[in-house]
Amino acid sequence: MTARDIVQAYLDEVSAIVMANDWEAYTDVVCRPFMLITHAETLIFATPDEIRTIYTRFHDLLRSQRVTDYIRLVEGAEQIDPDLISARYVTHLMSGSMRIMDPVRSGITLRLEGNRWRAASISNAVSNSRWPLLMPRLGSASPEKGPDHD
Numbered sequence: 001m002t003a004r005d006i007v008q009a010y011l012d013e014v015s016a017i018v019m020a021n022d023w024e025a026y027t028d029v030v031c032r033p034f035m036l037i038t039h040a041e042t043l044i045f046a047t048p049d050e051i052r053t054i055y056t057r058f059h060d061l062l063r064s065q066r067v068t069d070y071i072r073l074v075e076g077a078e079q080i081d082p083d084l085i086s087a088r089y090v091t092h093l094m095s096g097s098m099r100i101m102d103p104v105r106s107g108i109t110l111r112l113e114g115n116r117w118r119a120a121s122i123s124n125a126v127s128n129s130r131w132p133l134l135m136p137r138l139g140s141a142s143p144e145k146g147p148d149h150d
Helices: 003-019 048-064
Strands: 030-037 042-045 069-081 084-095 104-113 116-125
Touching (some): 003 069, 003 084, 003 104, 003 116, 042 048
Antiparallel strands (some): 069 084, 104 116
């Protein structure tokens, strides 16, 4: 598999895990410590409880916005060494056919631990980058009109 294929498979898997609210599976896809870099701050999560807090906040955010599709598409990836991949991707959050926010560009570093690729860090390019992310409203996207999502 190419670095791009590895990252796309990883992103697809993690998106499905988050949408299914599968905390147990999520614990297997992130490194400890895990670093989240935003426009405003750098956050380091070292313990399972810290990681669970950000996971829960993000999942709750998606649910509150009635997100039905959490799509992340790789734009480029490079295998830096056999155990490290750096990539960039774009995220699309949808509620049915309605876009929840503008696409968000991000970077990710994956580290191979044993036989498992895990996220060591993610950088998000959002202007309102306090964590958890604040969701901007688009004129064409209205979660109130989107499909119900439980």
